[in-house]
Amino acid sequence: MSQILVLSRQALAAMLDLRTAVGAVEQAFIQKSARQASLIPMLYHALHAGADFDIKAGHMPQSHVYGLKLVSWFGHNPEQGLPAMPGTTLLFDDANGQPLALLNAEGIGLLRTGAAGAIGAKYLARPDSRRLLLVGTGAQAACQIAATLLVMPGLESVQLYNPHGAAKAAARLPAIAAEAAGLLAGCGQALDVPVTVAADLPAAVAQSDIIITATPSHQALIDAAWVKPGTHFSCIGADVKGKQELDPMILKHARVFADDIQQAIEIGECQTAINSGILFQTEIAGEIGAVMARTLAGRMDASEVTVFDSTGIALQDLAVARAAYDLALQKGVGAWVAL
């Protein structure tokens, strides 16, 4: 009888460090762009008003795994103290089809998305970047900050902006800073830069070298006129139709990269710029994985504005799930159950 390893959200939080997640997501992006890994078309199903689910699956031959993530959305769950987007990941051995692990996808989701924003900065921002601005103070904020500090050691300050006001950002700041410090501590690092509230968005944008947007916004938050030359944007928020965070004119004059171009056009930050006729698909430079593999040029000079449109691909989850599985074996974490 076969055994499967079950990794709960708690087990993942205690074991999986952000550096491991960044490394795994880098491999996912590189393998995707080199066509060394397969993404399978997403299945979506509406359950009833206020609830749906989707299944994203993929195969990573170099990591010897395939698998799927089923994520549901139940809009009324938070009222009952339950997560709005419960998710489950199943990982299989591509040598014999045996199930390897069942993982809480939420525990992986935050890290893999934080890793993506940071990877955008690592490969596209100016190496001398000093100031990071995080637009959005939700569940993603701490992970984005910690991952970016990890990969951009020259950063000297972090500002937090909440579109609903500085008071909201100030209220969230201690928890976000503590969570970011915890994530960095898991990698043997300290949170050694000041994290402050940005009250004036135009001024904060004009001062920043790296801007990560991670809000649920459905309209532009950042005006092209505010942006200084050489800025890098990692756009995390837009991942379904109708979402948007940047003025399309920013994309028009930037060198734009995506995790998956088709997905960026359909559901990412690029969608509005494309749909409004401001940006053309041929103006998107390419996939970030190609920049990482050095088959595509990234930033061309220090004055260019760069954008990474991160929409999220199943391979990120699979790669981090695989890394978590390996770590769990090493550390003896998780519950082995007969299946």
Place this chain on the structure above:
Amino acid sequence: MSQILVLSRQALAAMLDLRTAVGAVEQAFIQKSARQASLIPMLYHALHAGADFDIKAGHMPQSHVYGLKLVSWFGHNPEQGLPAMPGTTLLFDDANGQPLALLNAEGIGLLRTGAAGAIGAKYLARPDSRRLLLVGTGAQAACQIAATLLVMPGLESVQLYNPHGAAKAAARLPAIAAEAAGLLAGCGQALDVPVTVAADLPAAVAQSDIIITATPSHQALIDAAWVKPGTHFSCIGADVKGKQELDPMILKHARVFADDIQQAIEIGECQTAINSGILFQTEIAGEIGAVMARTLAGRMDASEVTVFDSTGIALQDLAVARAAYDLALQKGVGAWVAL
């Protein structure tokens, strides 16, 4: 933190009885035909030569669950003592998206397929049927026999036929009879009819009231000329392109039902008859679920030949998984694991 119930193949075998599976599959067929349950288009992916996987998902609102089954095929697995088609089922609560159970899909697969063959007989065979012929002596044989004896108590004899010769059938007979007896014992019944080998297929067909075909054949095994009036066929074998067990002329002159008409035409026993122009889609009477719900007439008279083309639908697995989950809660079986 949420908990998930893990039901291994061994736990399912010890707990899940065939009568429960038959009842669950009946509900699946009825809900499907009444459009009270949703089937989601299948995802298929080739991993490499000799290996692939598919994901079948569905939602049963009346049973308050949704979920998926991932079944892989690794052609070389049996050489290493591993199952060729490992499968895993995930079940979720449709009220809040919480994962309910992870189940070994193989433990469910045999029962749900055995139940389907028997349900074909229960709703389409002549009530006075006395003789059952099982064509095929593989993994499905015992389950088909036991389930059919369960739902057709007037049966007086079972014959086993193996297309590769009577000696092979004789060699397999003791194990199949013992397994069928075990499955019946799980329902409080005895295997109280003789199970014998059929050496002469034309003669066995001519004597039988119910014929279940469950082989991997890619060509017709049963000639229309051998079939006596009033015979019922449950066709289990054909479930991918190219498979076939009956002479298409049998279908041409029979009243034909399917679990899912489109699937029957594409991958079921109907495919060859349709593709060769012998059978027209409009000649297929309908879905068996409609017969069960009495919205469609089944057998019209005692002399008619009836066919149930069973291709397998995800709702069978979901319904049996749901029943297994309920049974496990009642009986305190399975492993609860934090997720």
